[in-house]
Amino acid sequence: MPHGVEILLVDDSPEDVELTMRELRRHKLANDIQVAEDGAEALDFLFCRGPHKDRTFSHPPKLVLLDLKLPKVDGLEVLKAIRADERTKAIPVVILTSSKEQKDLIKGYNLGVSAYVQKPVDFMQFSEAIQQIGMFWMLTNQAPPAGAFVASNAKGV
Amino acid sequence: MILLGIGVLSYWGTVRDEEDRAWVTHTLLVVEKLQTVRIDITQAETGQRGYMLTGQDRYLELYGAGVNQVRQDMKDLPDLISDNPREREATQLLDPLIAARLAELSDGIEVRKRSGLLAGVEAVAKGNIGERSMQQIAAQIGKMRRTEAQLLSRRLETAVASTRKIKVAIVCGNGLGILILSLAGLVIHRETGRLNRAKEELKQVNERLERRTGELSETNIELESFAYSVAHDLRAPLRHIAGYSNVALRDYGPKLDAEARRYLEKIADGAEKLGHLVDDLLSLSKVGLQELSLQHIQLDLLVHKVVSNLAPEYSGREIDWRIGKLFSVECDPGLMKQVFVNLLSNAVKYTGKREHAVIEVGDRMQDEERVIFVRDNGVGFEMQYAGKLFGVFQRLHKARDFEGTGVGLAIVQRIIRKHGGRIWAEAELDQGATFFFTPGSPEKNRSKQPEVPMKNGVTHAARS
Numbered sequence: 278m279p280h281g282v283e284i285l286l287v288d289d290s291p292e293d294v295e296l297t298m299r300e301l302r303r304h305k306l307a308n309d310i311q312v313a314e315d316g317a318e319a320l321d322f323l324f325c326r327g328p329h330k331d332r333t334f335s336h337p338p339k340l341v342l343l344d345l346k347l348p349k350v351d352g353l354e355v356l357k358a359i360r361a362d363e364r365t366k367a368i369p370v371v372i373l374t375s376s377k378e379q380k381d382l383i384k385g386y387n388l389g390v391s392a393y394v395q396k397p398v399d400f401m402q403f404s405e406a407i408q409q410i411g412m413f414w415m416l417t418n419q420a421p422p423a424g425a426f427v428a429s430n431a432k433g434v
Numbered sequence: 435m436i437l438l439g440i441g442v443l444s445y446w447g448t449v450r451d452e453e454d455r456a457w458v459t460h461t462l463l464v465v466e467k468l469q470t471v472r473i474d475i476t477q478a479e480t481g482q483r484g485y486m487l488t489g490q491d492r493y494l495e496l497y498g499a500g501v502n503q504v505r506q507d508m509k510d511l512p513d514l515i516s517d518n519p520r521e522r523e524a525t526q527l528l529d530p531l532i533a534a535r536l537a538e539l540s541d542g543i544e545v546r547k548r549s550g551l552l553a554g555v556e557a558v559a560k561g562n563i564g565e566r567s568m569q570q571i572a573a574q575i576g577k578m579r580r581t582e583a584q585l586l587s588r589r590l591e592t593a594v595a596s597t598r599k600i601k602v603a604i605v606c607g608n609g610l611g612i613l614i615l616s617l618a619g620l621v622i623h624r625e626t627g628r629l630n631r632a633k634e635e636l637k638q639v640n641e642r643l644e645r646r647t648g649e650l651s652e653t654n655i656e657l658e659s660f661a662y663s664v665a666h667d668l669r670a671p672l673r674h675i676a677g678y679s680n681v682a683l684r685d686y687g688p689k690l691d692a693e694a695r696r697y698l699e700k701i702a703d704g705a706e707k708l709g710h711l712v713d714d715l716l717s718l719s720k721v722g723l724q725e726l727s728l729q730h731i732q733l734d735l736l737v738h739k740v741v742s743n744l745a746p747e748y749s750g751r752e753i754d755w756r757i758g759k760l761f762s763v764e765c766d767p768g769l770m771k772q773v774f775v776n777l778l779s780n781a782v783k784y785t786g787k788r789e790h791a792v793i794e795v796g797d798r799m800q801d802e803e804r805v806i807f808v809r810d811n812g813v814g815f816e817m818q819y820a821g822k823l824f825g826v827f828q829r830l831h832k833a834r835d836f837e838g839t840g841v842g843l844a845i846v847q848r849i850i851r852k853h854g855g856r857i858w859a860e861a862e863l864d865q866g867a868t869f870f871f872t873p874g875s876p877e878k879n880r881s882k883q884p885e886v887p888m889k890n891g892v893t894h895a896a897r898s
Contacts, residue, residue: 292674299681375669398673398709400680400702 282311282336283415287319287355288344288373293396297342297373300404306411311338316350319343320358323365334364335424340414343390345374345381353384360389367421369414443607447600454593461586464514464521467507468575468582474503475532475571479564482539486546486554497543501536508532521581528574535567654722661719665712672712676705707839714841717772718826721848726766733760733806733873736767737795740774748782751791758796761804763873769849776842777808777869783836784812784867803872811866823859850874 284307288294294312301307313319323341325332341359345352352372359365369391374381377395385393394410397403414420481497484490508529515521542564546554679702687695737757763770778793785791794809815823815830822828824847827840846869850857855874861867 290670290674292677293670296674296677296681375666375673378666396669396673398669398676398712399706400673400676403673403677404680 282309282338283307283340284310284411285313285319285322285338285341286310287313287316287341287347287352289314289347290344293344296400296403297407300407301411304408304411306408306415315348316352316355319347319355320350323355323359323368324362333427335427337365337368337421337426339369339420340410341368341370342373342410343370345372345376345385353381353388356385356388356390364426367426369418369420371410371414373410439607443603447596447603451593451596451600454589454596457589458586458593460514460517461582461589464511465579465582465586467511467514468579471504471507471511471528471532472572472575474500474507475535475568476500478504478536478539479568482542483558486542486558487551489546489551489554494543497539501539504532504536518581518585521578524574524578524581528571528578531567531571531574535564535571538564538567658719658722662716662723665715665719668712669709672705672709676702676709679705711839711841714839714845718841718845718848721769721772721845721852724766724769726769726852728764729767730762730764731767731770732762733770733797734758734795736771737774737778740771740778744775744779744782747779751782751786752789753782753785754790754792756792756794756796758794760795760797760806761873763804764875765853765873766849769852773846773849773871774808776846780842781808781810781812781867783838784814784831785810786812786836788812805870805872807868807870809866809868814861814863814865814867816863817861820859820861824857846871 284301286294286297288297294314298307298310298312301310311322313322319341321327322329322332323337325334343352343355347355352374356370356372359368359370366389370389371392371394372381372385372390373394373396375396377393382393392410394406397406478497478500481493481495481500484493485497508525511525511528512522515525542554542557545557679698683695683698683702690698734757737760741755741757774795778795781793782791785793788811790811792809792811795807796809797804797806799805813831813836819830822830824843825840826844828844829838829840831838847857850871850873853874855872857869857871859867859869
């Protein structure tokens with residue numbers, strides 16, 4: 278697999294998933310998008326468990342787009358788990374959610390989120406926001422080198 | 435008053451008592467004088483008899499002294515008994531008796547002097563005339579003494595009675611005084627009791643009120659939270675409506691006829707408007723839930739910033755901004771910025787049809803209060819509707835003329851009130867509008883719970 282999954286989109290709303298993926302693709306920003314419909318699925322994928330046990334930590338997604346209100350394990354718990362593990366803590370995580378409640382913002386940043394974006398109701402604004410996120414994290418930003426945070430190497434960094 | 439009354443009564447009683455006692459003394463003096471008359475006349479008689487029998491001069495002297503004393507007594511007596519007419523009459527009866535007796539005695543002495551011992555002895559021996567007149571005198575004096583004795587007993591009774599009266603008056607007065615003082619004490623005690631009970635009741639009412647206020651503000655917070663989460667949850671489906679109608683237009687627009695495209699556009703527009711409304715409602719309920727974080731803010735700097743942020747809203751228009759030097763006030767900068775965003779974007783909006791728009795921000799002192807105003811020369815409104823200006827979903831202009839959700843000024847009012855200030859407006863149709871507000875003293879309002887409950891409109895929106 279040359280570069281694996283580029284974006285993990287964690288959202289339980291099929292409509293939001295569809296609209297988000299459509300915008301990303303329209304701007305040719307992501308060819309390989311993995312969708313997780315709840316927090317547990319997201320963690321299985323990130324930690325190479327269950328249906329994803331064949332994955333390896335050496336090829337993490339370039340970006341996790343994380344909704345906060347999720348069934349089973351909510352977004353902030355997923356974020357906490359990502360940041361708590363040496364093998365996943367460097368993965369850029371952008372919270373993309375309906376809420377811009379202060380306490381969610383504060384908790385998100387406290388747990389080390391990379392960015393926080395509220396989904397705009399206005400479709401033009403929504404489209405623009407997705408385009409900007411994709412452009413920045415896929416093209417502008419330099420992702421961590423592949424394999425840099427795999428367990429054995431992590432300590433040496 | 436009562437004590438004064440008792441005093442006056444006691445004084446008057448004492449004076450009366452003294453008078454009564456003086457009368458008793460007086461009566462005793464009269465009695466004594468009457469006694470003296472008898473003694474003196476007896477002395478004169480004894481002297482006369484002695485002289486008659488012995489012819490010795492010393493008896494003559496005794497006689498003379500007695501006579502003189504009797505005369506003196508009879509002179510004193512009328513003065514003493516002038517108070518009693520009956521006694522005066524009695525004295526007038528006594529006078530001749532005594533004069534007669536004195537004359538008899540004097541005659542006897544003359545006989546003795548002239549005719550010697552034998553004649554004298556004879557005279558004494560047949561002195562039955564003298565005895566008779568002496569009996570008459572004694573009877574008269576006795577009568578008078580009895581009268582005086584009666585008088586004395588009456589006067590004593592009066593004196594005793596008035597003394598008793600005084601005692602009774604003093605005892606009663608003091609008793610009354612004590613009673614009144616006790617009553618007053620009792621009344622004071624009862625009043626104090628009532629006051630204490632009233633205080634206790636007031637305390638309880640206060641506690642109830644505080645509890646109720648606590649409950650109310652909790653309910654308020656719950657309502658606000660409810661409104662917030664409902665508004666929040668409305669966003670996702672709205673986003674989908676807006677999203678899919680836009681996607682359909684974009685992807686299939688060319689294949690659709692004009693009418694179908696127009697329908698889709700209406701759906702997208704409606705969703706967009708509803709989205710703004712939901713966002714405004716979220717801001718409104720957030721103002722209620724949010725704690726003020728206070729800072730000293732130079733208002734004119736804030737206003738300049740807002741004006742430049744609003745630039746996209748008035749691009750291509752010429753607006754004459756007149757921003758004066760403004761107060762520095764203590765406020766929540768985020769919320770105060772929202773106030774100016776809403777007021778100034780309103781001013782921009784409602785001057786939209788003016789060729790030469792003027793928007794002025796200034797301040798002034800009014801009744802020792804700092805007042806900030808935002809004035810425009812836009813379309814204004816009729817003052818009769820001014821009361822509706824700050825209500826949620828209340829609009830004074832048709833959506834066709836000016837877009838808006840009808841929440842902006844409600845947010846402004848809520849922010850100003852949360853700071854402890856007031857907001858009002860003056861306007862004239864087609865002559866522009868001026869919004870005034872006082873920045874309040876948020877320090878004093880810091881402890882206040884979240885603002886007034888939501889207007890019906892919001893609750894309905896939240897429930898539907």
